[in-house]
Amino acid sequence: xxxxxxxxxxxxxxxxxxxxxxxxxxxxxxxxxxxxxxxxxxxxxxxxxxxxxxxxxxxxxxxxxxxxxxxxxxxxxxxxxxxxxxxxxxxxxxxxxxxxxxxxxxxxxxxxxxxxxxxxxxxxxxxxxxxxxxxxxxxxxxx
Numbered sequence: 197x198x199x200x201x202x203x204x205x206x207x208x209x210x211x212x213x214x215x216x217x218x219x220x221x222x223x224x225x226x227x228x229x230x231x232x233x234x235x236x237x238x239x240x241x242x243x244x245x246x247x248x249x250x251x252x253x254x255x256x257x258x259x260x261x262x263x264x265x266x267x268x269x270x271x272x273x274x275x276x277x278x279x280x281x282x283x284x285x286x287x288x289x290x291x292x293x294x295x296x297x298x299x300x301x302x303x304x305x306x307x308x309x310x311x312x313x314x315x316x317x318x319x320x321x322x323x324x325x326x327x328x329x330x331x332x333x334x335x336x337x338x339x
Contacts, residue, residue: 235330239271242311243328246289253278255323270329277323287315287324 240258247254255274281287288294289306294313298305306313314327 236271239311239328239330243271243273243326245291246294246311246313246328247273247275247326248290251290252281252287255321270327272325272327274318274321275324275326276321281324284315284317284324287326289313 243258253276255276258271258273275281275287284302284304287304292308294306294308296304297307297312302317304315306315310330312329314329316325316327318325
């Protein structure tokens, strides 16, 4: 009798946890997926406006950076070196009011009221990686 009771408790706990997981997963997919996609498209447009293809040699399309979660989304591009852009100082956002917040030998951080741009050296492709993310306190915590 005890074995049957323990088995029933474990089985109903498993079923209950499964349904909670299912409801939460489907709720996230249908309720927040549009918001995440809209935010990603907005970041892509802002990145394309700040770093136009006419001025920089951009290697490939805009891609999601490794800074992805529900609260902090960033998009990235790879920029190749050319005669006008030989060092990291020359890679700057062109459109908008941007201010230089932080700089090291291999990283520059620009910021405006809405976004932060992180420019780092890409040692693999001899170029630069540019990440654009929302400018809020969560970005500072995740960096």
